[in-house]
Amino acid sequence: xxxxxxxxxxxxxxxxxxxxxxxxxxxxxxxxxxxxxxxxxxxxxxxxxxxxxxxxxxxxxxxxxxxxxxxxxxxxxxxxxxxxxxxxxxxxxxxxxxxxxxxxxxxxxxxxxxxxxxxxxxxxxxxxxxxxxxxxxxxxxxxxxxxxxxxxxxxxxxxxxxxxxxxxxxxxxxxxxxxxxxxxxxxxxxxxxxxxxxxxxxxxxxxxxxxxxxxxxxxxxxxxxxxxxxxxxxxxxxxxxxxxxxxxx
Amino acid sequence: xxxxxxxxxxxxxxxxxxxxxxxxxxxxxxxxxxxxxxxxxxxxxxxxxxxxxxxxxxxxxxxxxxxxxxxxxxxxxxxxxxxxxxxxxxxxxxxxxxxxxxxxxxxxxxxxxxxxxxxxxxxxxxxxxxxxxxxxxxxxxxxxxxxxxxxxxxxxxxxxxxxxxxxxxxxxxxxxxxxxxxxxxxxxxxxxxxxxxxxxxxxxxxxxxxxxxxxxxxxxxxxxxxxxxxxxxxxxxxxxxxxxxxxxxxxxxxxxxxxxxxxxxxxxxxxxxxxxxxxxxxxxxxxxxxxxxxxxxxxxxxxxxxxxxxxxxxxxxxxxxxxxxxxxxxxxxxxxxxxxxxxxxxxxxxxxxxxxxxxxxxxxxxxxxxxxxxxxxxxxxxxxxxxxxxxxxxxxxxxxxxxxxxxxxxxxxxxxxxxxxxxxxxxxxxxxxxxxxxxxxxxxxxxxxxxxxxxxxxxxxxxxxxxxxxxxxxxxxxxxxxxxxxxxxxxxxxxxxxxxxxxxxxxxxxxxxxxxxxxxxxxxxxxxxxxxxxxxxxxxxxxxxxxxxxxxxxxxxxxxxxxxxxxxxxxxxxxxxxxxxxxxxxxxxxxxxxxxxxxxxxxxxxxxxxxxxxxxxxxxxxxxxxxxxxxxxxxxxxxxxxxxxxxxxxxxxxxxxxxxxxxxxxxxxxxxxxxxxxxxxxxxxxxxxxxxxxxxxxxxxxxxxxxxxxxxxxxxxxxxxxxxxxxx
Numbered sequence: 001x002x003x004x005x006x007x008x009x010x011x012x013x014x015x016x017x018x019x020x021x022x023x024x025x026x027x028x029x030x031x032x033x034x035x036x037x038x039x040x041x042x043x044x045x046x047x048x049x050x051x052x053x054x055x056x057x058x059x060x061x062x063x064x065x066x067x068x069x070x071x072x073x074x075x076x077x078x079x080x081x082x083x084x085x086x087x088x089x090x091x092x093x094x095x096x097x098x099x100x101x102x103x104x105x106x107x108x109x110x111x112x113x114x115x116x117x118x119x120x121x122x123x124x125x126x127x128x129x130x131x132x133x134x135x136x137x138x139x140x141x142x143x144x145x146x147x148x149x150x151x152x153x154x155x156x157x158x159x160x161x162x163x164x165x166x167x168x169x170x171x172x173x174x175x176x177x178x179x180x181x182x183x184x185x186x187x188x189x190x191x192x193x194x195x196x197x198x199x200x201x202x203x204x205x206x207x208x209x210x211x212x213x214x215x216x217x218x219x220x221x222x223x224x225x226x227x228x229x230x231x232x233x234x235x236x237x238x239x240x241x242x243x244x245x246x247x248x249x
Numbered sequence: 250x251x252x253x254x255x256x257x258x259x260x261x262x263x264x265x266x267x268x269x270x271x272x273x274x275x276x277x278x279x280x281x282x283x284x285x286x287x288x289x290x291x292x293x294x295x296x297x298x299x300x301x302x303x304x305x306x307x308x309x310x311x312x313x314x315x316x317x318x319x320x321x322x323x324x325x326x327x328x329x330x331x332x333x334x335x336x337x338x339x340x341x342x343x344x345x346x347x348x349x350x351x352x353x354x355x356x357x358x359x360x361x362x363x364x365x366x367x368x369x370x371x372x373x374x375x376x377x378x379x380x381x382x383x384x385x386x387x388x389x390x391x392x393x394x395x396x397x398x399x400x401x402x403x404x405x406x407x408x409x410x411x412x413x414x415x416x417x418x419x420x421x422x423x424x425x426x427x428x429x430x431x432x433x434x435x436x437x438x439x440x441x442x443x444x445x446x447x448x449x450x451x452x453x454x455x456x457x458x459x460x461x462x463x464x465x466x467x468x469x470x471x472x473x474x475x476x477x478x479x480x481x482x483x484x485x486x487x488x489x490x491x492x493x494x495x496x497x498x499x500x501x502x503x504x505x506x507x508x509x510x511x512x513x514x515x516x517x518x519x520x521x522x523x524x525x526x527x528x529x530x531x532x533x534x535x536x537x538x539x540x541x542x543x544x545x546x547x548x549x550x551x552x553x554x555x556x557x558x559x560x561x562x563x564x565x566x567x568x569x570x571x572x573x574x575x576x577x578x579x580x581x582x583x584x585x586x587x588x589x590x591x592x593x594x595x596x597x598x599x600x601x602x603x604x605x606x607x608x609x610x611x612x613x614x615x616x617x618x619x620x621x622x623x624x625x626x627x628x629x630x631x632x633x634x635x636x637x638x639x640x641x642x643x644x645x646x647x648x649x650x651x652x653x654x655x656x657x658x659x660x661x662x663x664x665x666x667x668x669x670x671x672x673x674x675x676x677x678x679x680x681x682x683x684x685x686x687x688x689x690x691x692x693x694x695x696x697x698x699x700x701x702x703x704x705x706x707x708x709x710x711x712x713x714x715x716x717x718x719x720x721x722x723x724x725x726x727x728x729x730x731x732x733x734x735x736x737x738x739x740x741x742x743x744x745x746x747x748x749x750x751x752x753x754x755x756x757x758x759x760x761x762x763x764x765x766x767x768x769x770x771x772x773x774x775x776x777x778x779x780x781x782x783x784x785x786x787x788x789x790x791x792x793x794x795x796x797x798x799x800x801x802x803x804x805x806x807x808x809x810x811x812x813x814x815x816x817x818x819x820x821x822x823x824x825x826x827x828x829x830x831x832x833x834x835x836x837x838x839x840x841x842x843x844x845x846x847x848x849x850x851x852x853x854x855x856x857x858x859x860x861x862x863x864x865x866x867x868x869x870x871x872x873x874x875x876x877x878x879x880x881x882x883x884x885x886x887x888x889x890x891x892x893x894x895x896x897x898x899x900x901x902x903x904x905x906x907x908x909x910x911x912x913x914x915x916x917x918x919x920x921x922x923x924x925x926x927x928x929x930x931x932x933x934x935x936x937x938x939x940x941x942x943x944x945x946x947x948x949x950x951x952x953x954x955x956x957x958x959x960x961x962x963x964x965x966x967x968x969x970x971x972x973x974x975x976x977x
Contacts, residue, residue, distance in 0.1 A: 018592040147652035171679030238630050
């Protein structure tokens with residue numbers, strides 16, 4: 001089920017809870033920066049990219065009070081539309097300065113809040129969004145889990161080190177490695193479910209988790225597949241962002 | 250004939266068909282090309298016409314806009330003059346600025362109408378595209394104050410250094426011989442080159458930046474990292490050691506270029522480990538001195554040969570500070586937890602600043618290994634060549650706060666273990682001292698070039714400082730009581746001597762038997778009696794004076810009392826119903842003994858007050874002194890109160906509450922905390938003005954009911970009543 005808007009994260013955003021906004025910024029700030037860098041194709045400077053991503057958040061803050069998610073727009077699509085609006089607004093403003101005209105862009109609501117008319121985001125953007133959600137889940141697990149447990153998980157799953165090597169490196173038994181790994185995996189499943197629900201407006205968005213192999217339901221047989229899927233999404237996300245950072249630099 | 254016959258047969262038919270097809274295709278092609286050509290001509294003509302009309306429209310629009318801007322400027326300018334005539338400076342400045350904006354817009358529009366659009370019409374628009382905006386930006390970016398225009402007494406500026414993120418201007422300077430000699434006599438040994446960090450509203454700094462730096466300066470001064478600091482008008486500057494070298498980011502980048510794409514080679518890795526140990530050693534000294542750096546990042550670390558030095562003290566904060574935690578720092582090198590805590594509004598002393606610094610060190614080590622910043626926090630991948638144990642150290646330093654290294658020495662022990670290993674890649678995380686592995690001898694970190702610490706231990710915590718100050722106050726009161734007792738005794742002895750002398754004369758005159766002489770002797774006796782009674786009364790007054798006030802009158806004051814009738818107490822009735830005699834005007838420093846000292850704090854800095862408001866504050870200060878007998882510390886009179894470092898207390902109080910409205914809860918708490926540790930002043934009178942330049946808000950802030958003003962027998966409530974009456 002997507003989140004309950006009366007008590008959920010969106011409600012916290014609507015009440016201007018700074019913690020909720022920081023969390024949103026922490027997760028989606030890098031995505032916005034990456035997306036602006038992609039759109040700019042090297043012609044938008046790093047500082048402008050930062051400014052635009054902040055302006056997108058500001059636009060989001062003004063839009064979130066009136067937005068009705070029941071219209072069926074996905075959260076990621078909604079965010080992308082606002083980002084696009086911010087970018088076009090900036091270009092309009094710049095062009096207006098160049099032309100010496102005061103052309104007014106369309107209003108924010110006119111621009112993004114029309115389901116069906118917006119071009120669907122491309123695969124890469126969706127991969128960035130899923131990656132950001134997985135990273136957010138991993139980050140919260142890292143804060144919650146024992147340091148040693150998470151390091152076992154990191155080495156075993158994210159870095160692909162063999163179980164016995166992990167055990168030798170950290171001075172643990174192989175059984176200990178397995179036990180700690182299982183503990184963190186359960187936490188990752190739980191947090192992933194929470195993060196996905198928090199930033200999903202539609203059932204379709206929630207189902208996407210399963211399609212990516214990140215099924216949050218515990219299943220002994222699918223543990224290896226789950227680990228593999230997490231690792232793949234984590235690395236893909238890191239690669240995308242590194243690529244964009246390099247292009248930006 | 251046969252070939253001819255063949256041609257006239259089926260071949261001829263085929264040839265005709267092929268020829269027809271070819272001809273048809275050719276025709277279609279020609280017609281298509283013709284139509285395309287016509288289309289191109291029409292399109293070009295259309296574009297040309299659109300272009301011409303667009304340019305004409307642009308000229309007309311800009312001309313109209315220029316006219317409109319001129320009209321607006323002509324309307325606004327008299328309004329500015331009118332406000333100037335009425336003495337409404339702020340409104341006058343507002344209208345003048347608006348008129349200036351309109352005139353600028355008019356010039357821009359005129360330029361576009363007369364030059365920009367006509368040039369675009371003839372195809373030369375790109376040459377000047379957006380030139381007016383670019384020129385304005387260039388002019389705005391130009392340095393406003395040249396080094397030569399700045400003057401720092403005792404220093405000769407050599408060059409301007411790159412500006413830091415704290416809004417300060419940095420200069421490389423050489424102290425003059427005279428100044429070096431002068432400071433040497435005070436025990437400060439200035440090197441041949443120093444860095445002067447200057448802040449000022451005229452230098453482009455903002456008030457919050459200046460306040461933050463001022464607080465950091467206090468901590469840095471305690472550590473001996475600052476040679477001297479000077480406040481002049483609307484700016485202040487301080488002098489630090491000059492640390493030559495390259496920043497760590499540049500050095501690491503060179504190491505990676507030398508090592509190749511795989512990552513650091515053995516020699517470079519060894520250098521990185523040495524830099525990490527040095528950094529941890531220096532940071533340990535900061536923490537031992539009770540402060541945290543708060544902005545550790547490669548660009549704030551200077552490498553000079555084998556040594557590293559930590560620079561930029563702009564965010565240095567006492568670990569036990571009662572200030573509210575701020576989010577300042579540098580993204581990717583700042584623990585995200587710091588931001589979360591800061592947004593909760595926690596105080597600095599409620600968090601462990603040491604751990605935030607250690608996170609930054611972990612991020613710096615990551616950047617040295619990867620030649621890139623940790624974009625994903627502790628989830629950032631380490632992809633280049635790195636010993637597993639060093640990866641573990643980075644992970645542990647950047648782990649969740651409760652699981653992070655507890656101190657620099659704990660982290661240093663782990664790094665030293667890797668650095669001292671014959672093969673760092675053979676060290677397992679399990680071998681590290683923090684994981685139960687055998688410890689190693691820690692390296693000796695050189696002290697230089699940071700100046701030696703003047704303190705051997707951490708600065709006292711606020712409650713320890715308050716306790717020491719209470720003990721000092723107690724000692725001072727005891728000494729004053731003893732002095733008063735001595736004075737009373739001397740007065741009694743003196744009166745006794747006078748009486749004795751009078752009696753002796755009386756006896757002598759009695760023996761001479763002359764009646765007129767009897768009368769004279771009687772008068773002398775009466776006078777002696779009065780003198781004795783006067784001396785006794787004086788002694789009693791002095792005793793009461795000491796018991797009523799913290800600071801009793803000095804011996805000199807007692808010998809020649811000022812024409813000031815001391816009230817029995819600061820009770821509201823006696824003060825209000827029977828006005829006190831005014832204290833005599835004092836030109837030099839005044840002795841606050843026996844007088845409560847109150848600091849006058851407006852909501853906004855002095856620079857933002859207009860002449861009326863400043864005059865009003867001056868009146869308030871004068872009224873407080875004349876009516877209540879209070880000494881007022883303020884920026885609005887030239888009087889010095891003896892024993893009060895006015896500049897320091899004003900800066901301290903400003904840092905706690907400036908730019909906040911009177912009565913704001915958090916500022917009030919901060920002011921109270923400030924008063925708790927300040928023995929120089931007894932209270933803060935916090936004043937705010939309305940738009941009409943009238944005092945609209947005021948509040949007396951005192952530490953609590955049992956200290957401060959209460960010990961002068963004035964409760965906060967009675968004072969408030971008096972104050973309300975006066976301010977009305």
